[in-house]
Amino acid sequence: MNIAFPLHFDSHGRTATTDDDTHIREMIEQLLFTNPGERVNRPDFGSGLLQMVFSPNSPEMAAAVQFSLRGALQRWLGDLIELQDLQVTSQESTLTIGVQYARRQTGETRIVQITRAV
Template sequence: MSNSNNILGHSLSFPLRIESDGRFAWSEGESNIRESLTVILKTEPGERIALPDFGAGLGRFLFEPNNAATHARIERAITGALTRWERRIQVESVEVVADHIDLSAALATITYRLVATSSRERISVAVPLKSP
């Protein structure tokens, strides 16, 4: 494992996978951080008994309209959750727009910097909303 991967993290992969030798797969480096972001964004508060506040709670927007007001609330939820739960990154921006392919979803694009290396990364996630 390289030194930069050590400072960026090393843990079980998500979703859990089994390697060909029968052992659990591990993730490290930038992919470990992306997996962590996915876990935070897809977790609803209350799902984890030991951390009842953990997660972004994006499921609460399921029946909300796909408009600017909802997009702003999603941006705040994402920024707050990632700032609180993932200390290895610094959120630079969160942009939420209507998904032009799936009209019942918004597309959130998150730009962040890795604290350890100052490298800029970007991920996108679809947030299900009210069907048109």
């Protein structure tokens, strides 16, 4: 049983839960869009992605963002997923992140695409 994010209650008044695939997707989103220092008991949790978005656009910056995100995903979710591919694109005010991974528990491959206006 996995607690849904964001925390809310279901129709029976209990804490809402999600399936494993949805839970992993939610954890990926939390990691990507949390800045280091935002979590009280885990000050190094997060990717710092939102801070990098406002840097000048260049191939070097894109490589740095992908390297940073890859490290964060492997560090914080490496026990649940095996990262296979990571793509980051930024066009004007829209950030798109594509994550392809295999669930360690089942070996199933999943692709998550997250798009956010920044």
